[in-house]
Structures are given as C-alpha cells and as structure tokens.
Amino acid sequence: MNKISHARKKAGITQFQLAAALGWNQSRIGNYEAGVRTPDLYSCRRIVEVLNSLGVECSLDSVFPSKNQLKQAEHIKA
Incomplete structure (x- = not known):
C-alpha cells in the first residue's frame, strides 16, 4: 500500500497534474x-x-512505507 493519493491531495493536485509533472499518463x-x-x-x-x-x-x-511500518501503524491504532 502506498500513500501517493494522500501526498498528492496535500499538494492540492489531481492525478492528471501529478502525471503531467512526471511526464506520464494519468x-x-x-x-x-x-x-x-x-x-x-x-x-x-x-x-x-x-x-x-x-x-x-x-x-x-x-509515501511508500514498508510492510513493517504499516504493521506498526496498525498495532498503534489498535
């Protein structure tokens, strides 16, 4: 699981805008x-x-947490 969407929304940009900045397709x-x-x-x-x-x-x-980081975050939430 990545957090691209979260970071992108913090920037206030769309998928299309991020893709354009990278030179990629949306x-x-x-x-x-x-x-x-x-x-x-x-x-x-x-x-x-x-x-x-x-x-x-x-x-x-x-933006790209490891599986261990995700497990730790889930453990802290519980």
Missing part, C-alpha cells in the same frame, strides 16, 4: 494509487521528488 498514477501496479524504485523516487517540488514535504518512506 492512468499510471491511478493504477499506482489503486494498487493495480507497483512502481519500481526509480519511479517511487521520481514521484517523491516531484511531490516535494510541488510543496509537499515527504520522503520515500512516508
């Missing part, structure tokens, strides 16, 4: 957000780089 961002496709490491880094350039203060780990 469907690619939509597929990543829906979990239909999983971005490779290079793509993850590009997404974070562009989000930061658009004013979102984020990191690779905050």
Whole structure:
C-alpha cells in the first residue's frame, strides 16, 4: 500500500497534474494509487521528488512505507 493519493491531495493536485509533472499518463498514477501496479524504485523516487517540488514535504518512506511500518501503524491504532 502506498500513500501517493494522500501526498498528492496535500499538494492540492489531481492525478492528471501529478502525471503531467512526471511526464506520464494519468492512468499510471491511478493504477499506482489503486494498487493495480507497483512502481519500481526509480519511479517511487521520481514521484517523491516531484511531490516535494510541488510543496509537499515527504520522503520515500512516508509515501511508500514498508510492510513493517504499516504493521506498526496498525498495532498503534489498535
């Protein structure tokens, strides 16, 4: 599970706008957000780089948390 949608919404931009900033099609961002496709490491880094350039203060780990980070977050919520 990634948090692209959350970070993108913090920037106040649409999937189309994020995709355009990356030079990609909107469907690619939509597929990543829906979990239909999983971005490779290079793509993850590009997404974070562009989000930061658009004013979102984020990191690779905050947008693409590891399974352990997700488990810890679920444990804390319980």
